[in-house]
Amino acid sequence: MSGPAEAKTAHRNVLIIGASRGLGEAIVETYVERGARVVATVRNDAPSPLRDFVDSTDGGVRIEQVDIAEPEQIDALRARLSGEVFDLLFVVAGLSLAPADAVGADIDVRDFDRMMETNVLGVMRAVERLQDLVDPGGTIAVMSSGQGSVSNNTTGGFDVYRATKAALNQMFRSYAARHADERRSLLLLAPGWVRTSLGGENAMLEIGESIPPLVDTIDAQRGTPGLRFLDRHGNDVPW
Numbered sequence: 001m002s003g004p005a006e007a008k009t010a011h012r013n014v015l016i017i018g019a020s021r022g023l024g025e026a027i028v029e030t031y032v033e034r035g036a037r038v039v040a041t042v043r044n045d046a047p048s049p050l051r052d053f054v055d056s057t058d059g060g061v062r063i064e065q066v067d068i069a070e071p072e073q074i075d076a077l078r079a080r081l082s083g084e085v086f087d088l089l090f091v092v093a094g095l096s097l098a099p100a101d102a103v104g105a106d107i108d109v110r111d112f113d114r115m116m117e118t119n120v121l122g123v124m125r126a127v128e129r130l131q132d133l134v135d136p137g138g139t140i141a142v143m144s145s146g147q148g149s150v151s152n153n154t155t156g157g158f159d160v161y162r163a164t165k166a167a168l169n170q171m172f173r174s175y176a177a178r179h180a181d182e183r184r185s186l187l188l189l190a191p192g193w194v195r196t197s198l199g200g201e202n203a204m205l206e207i208g209e210s211i212p213p214l215v216d217t218i219d220a221q222r223g224t225p226g227l228r229f230l231d232r233h234g235n236d237v238p239w
């Protein structure tokens with residue numbers, strides 16, 4: 001791995017929340033390949049692609065533990081990271097519990113609550129409680145989805161998942177409005193429909209087609225203050 005002096009990324013110290021597998025794990029690999037130092041979180045001690053990657057690589061990643069649905073765990077993580085400064089905080093964690101064709105109003109209320117708690121409240125709690133670890137000229141990114149676009153929703157499907165990402169977008173916009181005088185770049189990101197356990201096997205993209213361009217887009221935004229909702233290629237997604 002190249003050291004920070006030869007880093008090929010604008011974000012050299014990176015904190016990724018929700019990185020055990022899928023897109024989060026691939027984002028960790030990409031930043032490590034680009035010479036960043038990464039702190040990446042998992043929820044538990046279970047074997048995972050992230051742990052396999054850390055075992056196979058020559059440093060550059062530290063694993064921390066947090067479940068974003070548990071506020072006291074976020075506070076404990078914040079305390080453990082005290083004194084560290086990150087160029088990028090990226091909250092990637094999210095889940096979907098309802099089938100694609102489920103009518104939103106038919107969902108079991110516990111599944112509805114769990115999706116909202118994780119994808120909206122948990123993500124925003126992580127942003128609010130970890131944001132002061134981010135350099136004033138750094139970046140706070142959140143994994144949204146093209147399905148979070150209200151104006152692009154002409155087909156329905158994934159009703160509740162869409163609703164969680166639209167609510168996340170709205171809450172992050174409120175965060176951006178409250179922090180309008182700051183220099184940080186604030187990003188809501190749509191990675192495309194990607195083959196992971198969440199995206200499913202019919203998804204359009206391999207992880208390798210989504211994440212390197214997404215990381216390019218994040219890096220290109222460094223130093224541009226304010227909020228954007230962007231796809232992996234850096235194009236604006238309609239709200």
Ligand SMILES: NC(=O)c1ccc[n+]([C@@H]2O[C@H](COP(=O)([O-])OP(=O)(O)OC[C@H]3O[C@@H](n4cnc5c(N)ncnc54)[C@H](OP(=O)(O)O)[C@@H]3O)[C@@H](O)[C@H]2O)c1
Binds near residue numbers: 197
């Ligand atoms: N795949 C797609 O097509 C697609 C498209 C648009 C947006 N996204 C978004 O991208 C993000 C990652 O999705 P993915 O496709 O990589 O899904 P995935 O393979 O199912 O991975 C989800 C990740 O989120 C973590 N996570 C879930 N709940 C958590 C919690 N309460 N606290 C901390 N971590 C938690 C999981 O940890 P565990 O291993 O512990 O469960 C796992 O690391 C999600 O926000 C998703 O909505 C995905």
